[in-house]
Amino acid sequence: MGVKERMDISRTFRNSMYESPALRPFQYQQSLTPVELSYFSDNKDSYTLQRGAGDQGFRFNTESYQKDAFPNITLWGKAKYENKKIQDLKFIENSDFEVVFPYFTADSVGGDLNSERYQFSGGIAKEIGKWVIGGEAGYKANLSHRKVDPRPENNSSTLQLGFGASYQILPQYIISANLGYQFYKHRNKLTFLRQLGKPPVFYMNGLGAYNSLLSGLSSESDVILYEMNGFDGKISFLPKGDSGFLFEAGLSQQTGSRTLSSSRSSANDWTDQVIAGKIGYLHKSNDWKYGGNASLDLQTRKGVEGLFHNDGSSIGLIKISEVSSYRYYHFNYHLEAIVGQADWTVKPYANFTQFKEQYINPFREQLADMLHIGVEGQYLWDLKSGLFGISLNLQKQKLLKSRSQFNGIKQGTGIADMLQQNYNYLTAEPFSIGARARYDFVASKQIKPFVQAEGLSATEIKQKYYSLTIGLMF
Template structure:
């Protein structure tokens, strides 16, 4: 997966619009988010994602949603090898929250999703951008299937002006291929998210939050055809792999363990001139453990992030601006061992640790600005317009030998839509958007392609895709039936992109939701 991590965020910009069934860019909004007006003006706050006490500042004090959604996408030339050439995903979810002023806040969510990633190569792990550069891959590939289960629950209690809360989330996932070589991934992801906030008066709220995340993935690869073996490449970055241990075999086993800690501060103000500011620091470490009891690879990644939002309400109209930014730097360390003994009966090997060397460094920066104006023409009709700009920079450098890959781009877009409400409260929502991505600078220096299969078959096609300009158009519609005690919403969206060299990508998403 030689260039996955430095490019992970870049992939998200395209995948998010085309409903990719796996990876960082999820098919739908993250589980647990209740977004009733998903095709109209967006929920601009992010505080409720960071801390369970953040729900208190949302405009609605209560939401409950039951939904089913389906997405399908197909690509030709606008995809990375490990991303696949198409896919589909289905998800069913129940989520909600409630705020009782001066008493308590609750939030909960549960979801099940399943999907297929078609013709994916150079990828035998889940969450490749999190585990990069030390992934495992084979050159054969195939269709990847997965199932994911998500549970979340949180509660916060008022103590005068203070609010204390805790949210717990768990994600379980199984992914596999049905043809040789047959990787099977089992993922457990558990997090604890405590938060505290203080109401300062005049609509101001100050908060602190933290989050601890424990992540574990087991990768087991088997070959069922008798007498057949495959090479499982232990990737090291920029297309390189561990030549000593990447040999033909009939099975492979590896564990990934990750500890992640986040701490941040939140400042919010409600009212006619509302704003929100979130600043956080995150640190993540990932260690790789082989089936022979070695721990050959270790990554450490500190990251700082900022979100700022402002919303001015003017009667039935509103102006909203949001700014997001992140900066992170990851270091990858390789460990060398000497084999001391090996038990012939149990096959247990004992290794002596010799040294640890810094091999791979990744620098990532991202900034996004969005300005939206909601124009209320009447109590029943409103229009909205939005402009968005996004910049990304990613650079990976391998220390010895000195190789690198650098990609940066600018993405500009515009959106418009309307919302019309009927006499019985039924609502029609329409949305259109157009985006254009253009590169702002890229370079690559890597091993000779004829000597490195990972460079020839994965890295160079990935680099070509990431440096390709493209134009994207999207459209969506939703209709909500309002009845006493509940709302039923039917919605659908679609997008089409075309790029250099005849490349293209398209996707659709449909769903039905019930709000109580």
């Protein structure tokens, strides 16, 4: 039962809504600890240059969920290590692109980047009558570098805290409120050993715009420090069991800054806000399971860049003004449904995405409206020797509307080509096929080894992905 409730895609449909600290006691019916080691490889011909052409490496991951580890106490924890090579990055020498964009250090040469990631987290939830009080803490670190020119050194860390309370408002329903805090810090430095043939270093401000005073030729870049922190909150109305209505609403608000060691003032500041919501219904009986949900995620990022003056004094660069110059909008609307029986599940889904990115002066813009339609199916065989499962996921991406305008680009920098390649990837219309096969053995009553193979192929962007995983559950 413990293995099946983690493999079944209909359970994933439900369990992802029970990840807040005060909801963890209702997430799974049985305790389980998976330990796994994976090798993965991903390659694309068309891609966003700042994300790379793909990656390959290995990953170690373990998660433990202990229901009633002590009377009325649920414990959980996670440890993860990942070592990989990100292939063919260009116009970025930072790690954590999703966090720091659009304010990254860039050059036109780039190359592969070696990355190590560490993650540790854990939490506890205590049931007190109809109440549940829970808390969790987590830490993530990312170290990345390159041993040939250009030579970036990136060190980043993230501290996360979460607290929550839930109450059984009706016999079969619970209501919960959860609050989280996150603090992120990142140090970036870029050096060159060769003095001849060095590319210019750009301090990007969005859509290829960069700070002309700070950017240029040098033997090494300034030390760049990033900080970001903020809060997130969520309220939920969910069933205690496997059937019932589901509702969730959340808000995340983060503020960040980029600072150069040559100035006492921040070079850039930004705010990032995400509004999220979900509503749905699930039903499970002895014979059938079915349900559906609708969700939205509305992300808005707004950035400010500083204007500096260099008077040659020892105090370095002086900020004389600042301008609100960057806007980023990513709105995602998702519909999905499930239907199936104990051994099979079908999940059709549709996703509508609106994307817009703007830089004010000179005016630059790219936008796209995309529709993703797909269906995922899974079949599980209960065998005497274990559990075997296969799944297939088919998806088509369709471009509904797009527009781009890139004004005032200096020739000879490679920035125009970079923007066009990124836009081509953004507006591509691939058809993808993904498949997964997994076999869980029954070695003993307590220990269940497993092996899993996964692959994906996509047209137009010519993506090829595969992974192999071995592990055990106990």
